[in-house]
Amino acid sequence: MTIADEGSGKPARTRRQIYEDGLRKRSLMIAGTSTVAVVLAIVLLVPLAPGWAAVKKSFFNWDVFSATFPKLLDAFLIDVMIFAWCAPAIAVLGLLIALARDVRNPALYPLRIFSAAFTDVFRGVPVVLTVYLIGFGIPGLGLPRPWNSPYIWGSLALILTYSAYVAEIFRSGIESIHPSQRAAAESLGLSRRDTMWYVILPQAVRRVVPANMNMLIALQKDVALLSFIGPVEIFRQAGVFKSLYANFTPYVGAAVIFLAITIPATRYADYLMAKQRRDRS
Amino acid sequence: MKLSLRDVQKTFGSNHVCKGISLDVQEGELVCLIGASGSGKSTFLRCINLLEPIDDGAVYLDGQDIAVPGLDPEPVRRRIGMVFQSYNLFPHMTAVENAMLAPRRVRGVSRDAIRPEVSALFERFGLGDRMEHYPDQLSGGQQQRVAIIRALAMRPEVMLFDEITSALDPQLVGEVLDVLLALKADGMTMVLATHEMGFAREAADKVCFLADGRIVEEGPPDVLFTAPKQPETQAFLERALK
Numbered sequence: 001m002t003i004a005d006e007g008s009g010k011p012a013r014t015r016r017q018i019y020e021d022g023l024r025k026r027s028l029m030i031a032g033t034s035t036v037a038v039v040l041a042i043v044l045l046v047p048l049a050p051g052w053a054a055v056k057k058s059f060f061n062w063d064v065f066s067a068t069f070p071k072l073l074d075a076f077l078i079d080v081m082i083f084a085w086c087a088p089a090i091a092v093l094g095l096l097i098a099l100a101r102d103v104r105n106p107a108l109y110p111l112r113i114f115s116a117a118f119t120d121v122f123r124g125v126p127v128v129l130t131v132y133l134i135g136f137g138i139p140g141l142g143l144p145r146p147w148n149s150p151y152i153w154g155s156l157a158l159i160l161t162y163s164a165y166v167a168e169i170f171r172s173g174i175e176s177i178h179p180s181q182r183a184a185a186e187s188l189g190l191s192r193r194d195t196m197w198y199v200i201l202p203q204a205v206r207r208v209v210p211a212n213m214n215m216l217i218a219l220q221k222d223v224a225l226l227s228f229i230g231p232v233e234i235f236r237q238a239g240v241f242k243s244l245y246a247n248f249t250p251y252v253g254a255a256v257i258f259l260a261i262t263i264p265a266t267r268y269a270d271y272l273m274a275k276q277r278r279d280r281s
Numbered sequence: 282m283k284l285s286l287r288d289v290q291k292t293f294g295s296n297h298v299c300k301g302i303s304l305d306v307q308e309g310e311l312v313c314l315i316g317a318s319g320s321g322k323s324t325f326l327r328c329i330n331l332l333e334p335i336d337d338g339a340v341y342l343d344g345q346d347i348a349v350p351g352l353d354p355e356p357v358r359r360r361i362g363m364v365f366q367s368y369n370l371f372p373h374m375t376a377v378e379n380a381m382l383a384p385r386r387v388r389g390v391s392r393d394a395i396r397p398e399v400s401a402l403f404e405r406f407g408l409g410d411r412m413e414h415y416p417d418q419l420s421g422g423q424q425q426r427v428a429i430i431r432a433l434a435m436r437p438e439v440m441l442f443d444e445i446t447s448a449l450d451p452q453l454v455g456e457v458l459d460v461l462l463a464l465k466a467d468g469m470t471m472v473l474a475t476h477e478m479g480f481a482r483e484a485a486d487k488v489c490f491l492a493d494g495r496i497v498e499e500g501p502p503d504v505l506f507t508a509p510k511q512p513e514t515q516a517f518l519e520r521a522l523k
């Protein structure tokens with residue numbers, strides 16, 4: 001509680017508030033000074049490096065940047081498109097695989113083995129390898145158009161890999177729900193399936209939203225791996241420009257575009273994570 | 282006999298928790314289970330509605346053995362309601378949705394059809410204005426009453442209560458015990474594990490003292506509380522009533 005106004009018109013502050021404001025001012029000043037010092041050091045020292053002129057010319061060339069940036073943005077739309085159809089597919093497949101691990105019916109036992117093997121295999125292989133193997137391998141079977149499109153098989157590779165990770169995230173969410181919730185649902189006569197669907201899953205899914213946000217951010221970046229098997233998305237487009245201008249600046253442009261998406265998304269995921277920790281404590 | 286248990290055995294690994302418990306509960310009777318912590322009260326209750334499969338023995342509901350291995354437990358659980366010490370409300374649903382879930386999914390009644398009946402229960406137990414609240418917006422006593430309503434919405438024939446007031450602040454215990462008295466007046470058949478000796482003494486038709494996985498002594502409360510025969514019971518009551 002604040003102490004009442006003393007007629008001066010200024011709201012009075014408690015001793016504690018005055019003390020904490022002082023602390024805050026002090027740490028702000030220290031943080032500001034040290035940040036400025038570090039930035040200054042970088043700005044002043046890096047140009048002193050012997051190769052700086054060459055690096056500046058080939059990585060931070062403004063003319064190349066402004067000439068290529070709009071085209072890079074266009075190419076980025078392809079990344080966005082691939083992301084847009086992969087993300088929902090991953091959510092659905094990841095959830096199905098997570099649930100398949102819990103089936104009790106002996107007739108469905110193969111499904112359990114399959115889902116366990118699936119997560120082991122696709123988490124164990126580097127994404128780029130999966131993209132290569134599926135992206136070149138399956139069209140190599142001699143499929144007719146449009147079924148030989150690298151868009152289809154490259155996307156499938158991403159979907160399979162990310163589903164494996166997302167399935168594990170869902171499973172950890174499911175296991176984090178206290179057994180007493182299941183007991184309460186079953187004591188009401190709910191079936192195992194209804195218990196999962198109406199009681200466990202809604203809580204589990206909410207709990208793993210931040211973790212899945214981080215997977216989405218990683219996916220957005222890994223879409224660029226499809227460039228290895230054909231689609232001229234942003235990374236590949238940047239490569240084309242690099243050859244054309246004999247300059248690396250287009251890669252920096254591509255990085256800027258990725259950061260414009262991923263930094264806000266990462267911040268948001270962190271915010272959700274922190275909020276959840278607060279809510280649960 | 283509404284509910285009969287015969288020689289119920291339950292082990293967890295090498296831990297023999299129920300060492301042959303037999304109990305008869307008549308229609309409309311309130312039976313209280315008392316006993317030290319770890320004596321097996323919760324486990325015994327969970328065996329009655331098959332939340333824990335029993336190793337041996339039999340559970341008769343209306344004369345029918347419901348604990349036959351391999352029998353589907355779901356139809357039986359619909360007929361036996363259970364309320365837990367820690368409420369266990371579903372935190373992502375409002376109070377009224379908590380109460381309507383099982384009737385909708387298990388009995389196949391629509392929201393609109395079940396709502397008047399559920400509302401009436403909320404009104405009756407003083408929660409008419411709390412129906413749209415989420416569990417974390419309710420006090421412990423209110424949450425526990427919602428949990429009771431949720432079980433009652435399935436129109437159970439028997440209710441099991443596992444120390445439902447142990448997690449409550451003392452001033453909230455009364456409002457929950459009042460619900461039990463109201464149900465008793467309705468003629469509900471109830472089994473209650475409790476540390477509330479005063480309540481057991483006043484309201485129970487029969488009190489069973491459990492120790493080490495067995496019913497050591499049972500009888501009407503005025504006999505068991507005033508003239509216990511077994512030395513174990515005497516020792517426990519001496520400590521509990523102090």
Ligand SMILES: Nc1ncnc2c1ncn2[C@@H]1O[C@H](COP(=O)(O)OP(=O)(O)OP(=O)(O)O)[C@@H](O)[C@H]1O
Binds near residue numbers: 320
């Ligand atoms: N799921 C379980 N797995 C293994 N052991 C268990 C399990 N549930 C209970 N037990 C054991 O069974 C014994 C009896 O526990 P129970 O919870 O039934 O006692 P209680 O009489 O309800 O005690 P309290 O008054 O503390 O609630 C304890 O030794 C406990 O460790």
Ligand SMILES: [Mg+2]
Binds near residue numbers: 322323324443444
């Ligand atoms: Mg207990």
